[in-house]
Amino acid sequence: MTKMTETAEKAEMLEMPEAAETTVGRSAADRSAVRQDAVRGAGPRKTVAEVTGARTEEAAGLIAGARERIDALDDRIIGLVQERMAVSAVIQEARITSGGRRVNLAREMEVLEHFRAALGKPGTTLAMTLLELSRGRV
Ligand SMILES: O=C(O)C(=O)C[C@]1(C(=O)O)C=C[C@@H](O)C=C1
Incomplete structure (x- = not known):
């Protein structure tokens, strides 16, 4: 080393x-x-x-390379979150225009459970943040 x-x-x-x-x-x-x-x-x-x-330089080089990959992944995640927000806005707009409510709690429970099943309790927190970002954009 x-x-x-x-x-x-x-x-x-x-x-x-x-x-x-x-x-x-x-x-x-x-x-x-x-x-x-x-x-x-x-x-x-x-x-x-x-x-x-x-x-050590070996470890520093490895960390620097892995951090570049993380930055690239984070950029993709941010892009996906923005895409999710846009799709969610389309749904909410259609529902509101048709006379319905912006929020659909039953669906939000499904989203929360989807993330909890995949990622555990922090997954629920992540899903709540995604819903907060997606809700009320129209
Ligand atoms: O699926 C819907 O009906 C949506 O409006 C999308 C969405 C979401 O972002 O997942 C947003 C608001 C609703 O309360 C439920 C879910």
Whole structure:
């Protein structure tokens, strides 16, 4: 298992921001972080350990890659939630226009049970949030 480079490790241990700013002796992951900081005009940068909680470059690299996948998944989840809200609005609009009520509690119970069966108690909480986002948009 590869340890953090000596320079990076020393800079972290001694809390030397000026040393931490240099790219010399830094891992590829650290150099990438330095570039990202420069792009967004950030202040003193954090070490890989601070950003990822990892203590080795191997773990830091794995975490960085997995976080990219999580960000991509979160984007898709957000897109799906927005799509769900739009479909729900179509249903509610049709029901209200036909003279019915916006809310249909029996259906909401089905949705809650669907999520509870798949994800347990936190699934119910998630479904309640989805219903809150979907209800009353028309
Ligand atoms: O299925 C319906 O009848 C809807 O109106 C959709 C929906 C939902 O977003 O799931 C929204 C409001 C209702 O109270 C019940 C469910």
